[in-house]
Amino acid sequence: MTPLKANTFISFILLFVLLLLSGEAASQRRRRGVVPPGRQQVDSLRSDSLGQGIASSHRRGMRDTLQPDSLRMDTLAASGKKKQPLDAPVTYEANDSIVFTQGGYAHLYGQGKVNYQQIELAADVITMNMDSSTVYAHGVEDSLGVKKGTPVFKDGETPYETNTIRYNFKSKKGIISNVVSQQGEGYVTGNNAKKGANDELYMKSGRYTTCDHHEHPHFYMQMTYAKVRPKKNVVTGPAYLVVEDVPLPLAVPFFFFPFSSSYSSGFLMPTYMDDSSRGFGLTDGGYYFAISDKMDLKLRADIFTKGSWALNAESNYIKRYKYSGLFQASYQVTKTGDKGLPDYSVAKDFKIVWSHRQDAKANPNQTFSASVNFATSSYERTNIGNMYNSNAMSQNTKTSSISYSRYFFDRKLTIAATTNIAQTMKDSSVNVTLPDLNISLSTLYPFKRKKAAGEEKWYEKISIRYTGRLTNSIQTKDNLLFKSNLIKDWKNGMKHEIPISATFTLFKYFNVTPSVNYTERWYTRKVMKDWDPNAGGSGREVATDTIYGFHRVYDYRASLGINTKIYGMYNPIFLPKKKIQIRHVITPSVSISAAPDFGSSRYGYYDSYIKNYADGRRDTVVYSPYAGQAFDVPGRGKQGNITFSISNNLEMKYYSSKKDTIKKISLIDELGANINYNMAAATRPWGDLGLNLRLKLSKNYTFSMSSSFKTYGYKFDKNGNVVENDRTEWSYGRFGIFQGYGSSFSYTFNNETWKKWKEKLSGTKDADKEKDKENSSEEGEDAEASSDESGIPKKKVEKAAVDADGYQVFKMPWSLNFNYSFNISEDRSKPINRKKMRYPYRYTHNLSASGNIKLSNKWAVSFNSGYDFEAKKIVQTTFNITRDLHCFSMSASLSPFGQWKYYNFTIRANASILQDLKWEQRSQTQSNIQWY
Secondary structure (H helix, E strand, O other): OOHHHHHHHHHHHHHHHHHHHHHHHHHHHHHEEEEOOOOOOOOOOOOOHHHHHHHHHHHHOOOOOOOOOHHHHHHOOOOOOOOOOOOOOEEEEOOOEEEEEOOOEEEEEEEEEEEEOOEEEEEEEEEEEOOOOEEEEEOEEOOOOOEEOOOEEEEOOEEEEOOEEEEEOOOOEEEEEEEEEEEOOEEEEEEEEEEOOOOOEEEEEEEEEOOOOOOOOOEEEEEEEEEEEOOOEEEEOOEEEEEOOEEEEEEEOOOEEEOOOOOOOEEEOOEEEEEOOOEEEEEEEEEEEEEEOOEEEEEEEEEEOOOOEEEEEEEEEEEOOOEEEEEEEEEEEEEEOOOOOOOOEEEEEEEEEEEEEEOOOOOOOEEEEEEEEEEOOOHHHHOHHHOOOHHHHHOOEEEEEEEEEEEEOOOOEEEEEEEEEEEEOOOOEEEEEEEEEEEEEEEEOOOOOOOOOOOOOHHHHOEEEEEEEEEEEEEEEOOOHHHOOOOOOOEEEEEEEEEEEOOEEEOOOEEEEEEEEEEEEEEEEEEEEEEEOOOOOOOEEEEEEEEEEEEEEEEEEEEEEEEOOEEEEEOOOOOOOOOEEEEEEEEEEEEEEEEOOOOOOOOOOOEEEEEEOOOOOEEEEEEOOOOOOOOOOOOOOOEEEEEEEEEEEEEEEEEEOOOOEEEEEEEEEEEEEEEEEEOOOOOOOEOOEEEEEEEEOOOOOEEEEEEEEEOEEEEEOOOOOEEEEEEEHHHHOOOOEEEEEEEEEEEEEEHHHHHHHHHHHHOOOOOHHHHHHHHHHHHHHHHHOOEOOOOOEOOOOOOOOEOOOOOEOOOOOEEEEEEEEEEEEEOOOOOOEOOOOEOOEEEEEEEEEEEEEOOOOOEEEEEEEEEEOOOOEEOOOEEEEEEEEOOEEEEEEEEOOOOOOEEEEEEEEOOHHHOOOEEEEEOOOOOOOOOO
């Protein structure tokens, strides 16, 4: 071969390779493309037999070939007008292929995507026309006839799921078939809809439903025609309700559904009510004010045909990292009976609820909180909302409190102020403390060296503290509270306490704690008393004079405490050593306290008067003018008390060969006793014996018992009255008089109870637990795919669990709780047993029970009941049944036993936007209920 021919051959090979590479690059460009802004036409590939054949085959499978229509006329140049370019580039891609044909068409096959500005379109088949700026998309059917890859159109944050869509990029208008759009809590669906330039939808024969089965919903509102403004509202013409494909004769001429993700105001629709004593009425209607993102206001009102009405204002407020709270004020006028008849009555009541919480990060030195629940005594009885709430009706007490505290680091001082209100609804009494101010100074060591060197001196352990309390309280009826006098009716005073103490170690084993306590009280008045033989027929004690001013009452006492611990180890001889070991801890302590006689005349804390009897006898009665004040009065007589106490703790350790570990069991958590002896008392120096026992029976239950035994028994005086004996019960060979005991026990039975008992008895674990864990993990994985690419949520599908034999596991969760409380005490209202000199005992015990059972994933039943052994009747009993109807919920409540008997049945839509779509049937309230 000549050199010329060889060079020609090499050049031919290189040209062939370049053509292959350019063909591959062109193939890659056909799969992904970009249309720049301002270009109205993409140069199509030259039509050849292969290219034309591919395009034709795809077009034969398409029902729409983008024939000229109104949308095309929006983009085609008319009357020789110049074409306007697009504002942004159009990007597109496909997984399978992209085919360009004559006329400026681009066909995307296999999960195609087109993006233009904020517009995104995804479908299995997409056809674009670059000349008219239009796009058409649809899905395909598989061999089973199931359509997949249907178009999902997204303009901004609003997705639309459709069957087909034709859209114009310039005019931003389109035609959509079988559109599905989620708006708020509901779905808007329509067979044919037009999309406007402002993202609104115009449709005929559309549906609105809150059921997530939007393809075949359980219920929907059939709309003749509607306008949908995404994330704003839906406005329709005539519409009617359809339930399970059955049209109901419930129609409206139009309806308006607002959708707003922002904070907005709006009307609160009232609820119809029929009450036997009030008549027909509307309740809970009003207006909601969205004041700001930190505060709102809800105004509601009730009105009835017989004249009853009510107003309610409720506000929530919050400031991030600062505080949050709720304030509610209610006023109601209740008129029952017929005017002019004896049963006619008018009740005016109000209620104030305030809850304030301060964030822990707001201020570490200052806290403020409030929990106020104040109402007139008849409010709960007359409020229409409580007629079917046995818990609210049976509530006998209400408590409210407002507290503020501040800590001063530089002065080690804490100031805390509290306001407390306690209401007893039974007798309309109220107990108010306003304010209750506490001032406390942290522990100081006045003799401690600032620069210590060597061992600590004994005097450096001496500490001093200060606690002060200022209180102002009153106990009266709620209707007299604001008519009371601050000086004459309120009890006020201030108390100061200064304890000085230290702790030393004596002989390495004994802890010695000496202390001195000084207490001073300030009162604003004292009451002088005398005996009036003419008062009350047979005479009684009366107040003769009230002296207002500053009165100072003080006392002091000293004490010394000694305690230690004694440990004992014991190995049972009948068991191998080091297998079981028992430890016994004994904690004895002795404390001595002494105080002078503050009842002597030099202190002036006590006075006396002469009590005259009809038979001529005279007694001297000693009283304190400061009794009944905010704080106590120093005691009479010298004090020289010695208190003895002992506490025992018994534990056992044993070696477990199965787990090769040492386990510890508490046999007796605590067994203790205490008694005191007054060395200064002339008679009855011994105090009562106190015993306490605590046993830890299981991890979840600890048995506790505390009781006392009276040291001195009873005897008859010369008048035949029962008085305390001067001799101890021990002198008669008796232990003491049992004073009483009270405790409670509760236990909960559920599905796991029997399994746990079975495991403990058999020593084996339940094999189904691992399967439950596996099922729960699988459910967790399924829960992750809770929505598709369009953002439309999918219904969670749970896999059914199976047992070892392959059958579906039958689960019915249930729970049953029992609570039993009892009390034993001396019944001194009955005569004493003259032979044994003992009062009979009184036994009081109550039993309450509550439970729930889930019959299925949709059905649930719960109850609450009990028995009062003293009244010998069943307490207020309620039964509740609920049924989940997917988009609706059904509930029924029944109270067949107790003071209030009622029933209530309700079916309502679950969506909050359709909260007024409900049907309710309840028993009418009665005005002749005996409340207390």
